[in-house]
Amino acid sequence: LTSFFYYSSLFFVILVGIFASCNIFVRLPFIHDVFSIPLILWTMLPLVALFALPLATSLGVAVTINQHKTSDELLVFSFLRSARMALVKAVLVFASVMSLVYLLLVFQFAPQSYHRGKVMLLKAAQEHLLKLEPNKFHTPFSSFTFFFKQKEKTTAHKTLFKSLFLVFAPKKQRDEYFLFTAQQGFFSDNKLVLNNGSIHTFKSGRWHSAV
Numbered sequence: 001l002t003s004f005f006y007y008s009s010l011f012f013v014i015l016v017g018i019f020a021s022c023n024i025f026v027r028l029p030f031i032h033d034v035f036s037i038p039l040i041l042w043t044m045l046p047l048v049a050l051f052a053l054p055l056a057t058s059l060g061v062a063v064t065i066n067q068h069k070t071s072d073e074l075l076v077f078s079f080l081r082s083a084r085m086a087l088v089k090a091v092l093v094f095a096s097v098m099s100l101v102y103l104l105l106v107f108q109f110a111p112q113s114y115h116r117g118k119v120m121l122l123k124a125a126q127e128h129l130l131k132l133e134p135n136k137f138h139t140p141f142s143s144f145t146f147f148f149k150q151k152e153k154t155t156a157h158k159t160l161f162k163s164l165f166l167v168f169a170p171k172k173q174r175d176e177y178f179l180f181t182a183q184q185g186f187f188s189d190n191k192l193v194l195n196n197g198s199i200h201t202f203k204s205g206r207w208h209s210a211v
Contacts, residue, residue: 001090003067008060008098015052016045023048044117046109053105057098122190130159130187143169148185161185164194177202 020041027040068074076083132138139145149163166180182197201208 001093003064004060004090004094006060007063008057008094011059012049012052012056015056016048019048019052020044040117040120043120044113046105046113047117050102050105050110053098053102057094061094119190126187126190143171154186158186164197175202175204 023044024037024041065074077087128140129138134148134151137145137147144167146164146166148161148165150161152160152162154160162184164180164182164185166178166182168178168180170176179200179202180194180197182194184196185192185194187193197211199210
């Protein structure tokens, strides 16, 4: 039982570190503040743990069994009933504890972690956009480009952008583009609201416009 928990914990720490690093690497285009990386890592830990735990427990059990095979200790379980009972109890305790932890991750911690992580990324992206300079084309990520002529802080929590031009090109659809123009725009609950403008869509060689 000690061996099960020891090796499972060891592999769990290693896998969580690998998955968390990959998660941050994928989200780097949306992260513009280095100091927010540790906070995002901490927030996303339950989500990556959801994928790491099954692999870690499987590897922990496999390593333990291989060690017993190497030392020919599995023969003991064939001849001694007390040894077999101890092994069954160890497996039941280990499986019960890991199942309980996994259920908590699936139904409690992982959904909360995913939601908090998304909110943090949106907030970080929004704060980055609010700091950009006017009269320049900005491309925060490859499929999105925008321009605004003026920026005015109307209240403590509201910044008004004037004379906006936005282009969105989905990566999956190479022949599809969305162009937006607006007299003004502002953020409201992580949504960009545009007023007095037009939408132009291009798909499969056809243009569609709306005002």
